[in-house]
Amino acid sequence: MNNRLCPLMSRVIEEYLKNSTLHGARFIVDKDASWIERMFWVICLVASWYASWLLIKASLSAFENNAISFVVESSFRDWNTNFPAIIVCESKNMDRIQEVAEQLWGADHDFTLEEVLSEIAFFRGESYHTVHECSGEEVTASCFYSNFSYYAELVRSSCLDSISNCEWNNKPFECCKYFHRMETELGICYAINSMQAGKHKMPKLNMYSNRNSGPGALKMELHTEATVFILGTEEVPTLVTPKTDFLVVGPYISFV
Known part of the structure; x- marks a missing residue:
């Protein structure tokens, strides 16, 4: 029985290797190849199987011990978020x-x-x-x-003639103490929370928000037609500033 089974198994294995899609498998049973070539392909095939087994093992271990989880990032609530620079440029008078x-x-x-x-x-x-x-x-x-x-x-109007009744988070503050003069290609503007306005030693309003203070809210009244730019603290308004970055304020107009 064993004498019959061995040749049958050999033929089955040989037929499988000849028609296998595994790269190099058919060269192992190629009768025209030398024993050195056959041995080379055996080593390559065994090495690739071993490497595949190592990758699968590492993947299973990572799945069991270091599974990836997708969650909402909430650490930003512990940060101090800086309010954007608000720059008021008179547009008509x-x-x-x-x-x-x-x-x-x-x-x-x-x-x-x-x-x-x-x-x-x-x-x-x-x-x-x-x-x-x-x-x-x-x-x-x-x-x-x-x-x-x-x-x-x-x-052009002065700061005192342009801006009044300023509040930060419902707390009043002196407008022109913190709205500093800024020279731009649009003319003289007045900016708060901007690194480009005024001198470094001029007073700065603490305009940070966090989970304790809640979202920042700046309120002010303008007494002249103006363009109000909402930019980064390092930016300066220009003639080509995108329309999404400013508001056009005129008589009887209110923005929230």
């Missing part, structure tokens, strides 16, 4: 423009000069009236060609 224009050119001045003054004080990338009135052959005598920052500051 026709009453102030008229007042300054009368101071510069008298009550009977050319009213087109008010548009020139507005473009200089609230520059937004275009200067149509300035170019039209103050260049070419017919130049208005009252145009000015230098010291633009001086005329811009004559028009």
Whole structure:
């Protein structure tokens, strides 16, 4: 019985190895290959099986002892989260423009000069009236060609005239003590919680939030038309700041 079984098992194993999809298995029973080649493929096949067994064993051990779990990260509740920088840039003030224009050119001045003054004080990338009135052959005598920052500051409102009734987490604070002057390409702005505004020794408001204080809330009233930028503490508003990063505030408009 054993004499019959051995040749049968040999043929079955040989047939399996010849048709196996295991790489190199067929070379073990290849009659045209030398014994050295056969031995090489035997060693390769045994080594690959052993390596596969080690990987499977390591995976089972990791599953049993170090299983991966997906949970909601909640450690952020222990952090102090910094409030973004709030930067207020006046965008329009026709009453102030008229007042300054009368101071510069008298009550009977050319009213087109008010548009020139507005473009200089609230520059937004275009200067149509300035170019039209103050260049070419017919130049208005009252145009000015230098010291633009001086005329811009004559028009733009101060911090005290722009911002009032400030509160941080329902606690009132002095607005212009913490809203510091910031020079930008949009003109003079006033910023709180910004690293770019004021001097390093100027007072800073503690605007951090955590699990104990709850979300931070800043409230303020603006007395002029303005663009309010909500940026990172290291950022500065520009002419190309995305619209998602600022609010346009006008008369009778409230944002929450």
